[in-house]
Amino acid sequence: MVQYMTSRLDGSFAALSDATRRGVLEQLGNGDASITELAGKFHMTLTGMKKHVGVLEQAGLVTTRKVGRVRTCALGLSRLADETAWIEDYRRLWASRFDALDKVVEELKRKEEVDE
């Protein structure tokens, strides 16, 4: 399996492991939004939303810019390419593993038929 940037994968999968954070990404896919708007949309305190945005920002999934007192959030540069690649590798591995098991089962069945 290809070696990916371990710490980056850790951070982005952790960022995706929360429904609110995934919701924020979906929301920002429709347009930029301020922390206040996001907090309102997800029925959270400003402090709570700031934390979530911080996790997403760390993972490169969100960027923020502050104009006056308003911090606006936008989608970041990460398009989850490495994460997709890891999962695709895993799915290939998974499929070949289960194909191999299928073959073992079929082999056993055939043996059983011969024994009968």
Add this chain to the structure above:
Amino acid sequence: MVQYMTSRLDGSFAALSDATRRGVLEQLGNGDASITELAGKFHMTLTGMKKHVGVLEQAGLVTTRKVGRVRTCALGLSRLADETAWIEDYRRLWASRFDALDKVVEELKRKEEVDE
């Protein structure tokens, strides 16, 4: 965006957010292994590895069976289909968002040229 089983996505992305757990999945893709074997391979205590395997088991990514005193781990039934679907949706959203921004930038450039 499609609504996925939120709690399941939470669990599986959290399970994938650790390099050792991703390593265990890759390892089990090559063949079943006991907790002891996995602990040895990843230079961990049995207790530490049991915890990781527990997280993977909860997420449906690993199954275990105990014969005598040995607990053997195998890949579970989850092939990360919903997780892949979520990420693919996100990537589509991301691309259309950045395409839209590209258009705005081009529009501004054109306007600038006309103004000059």
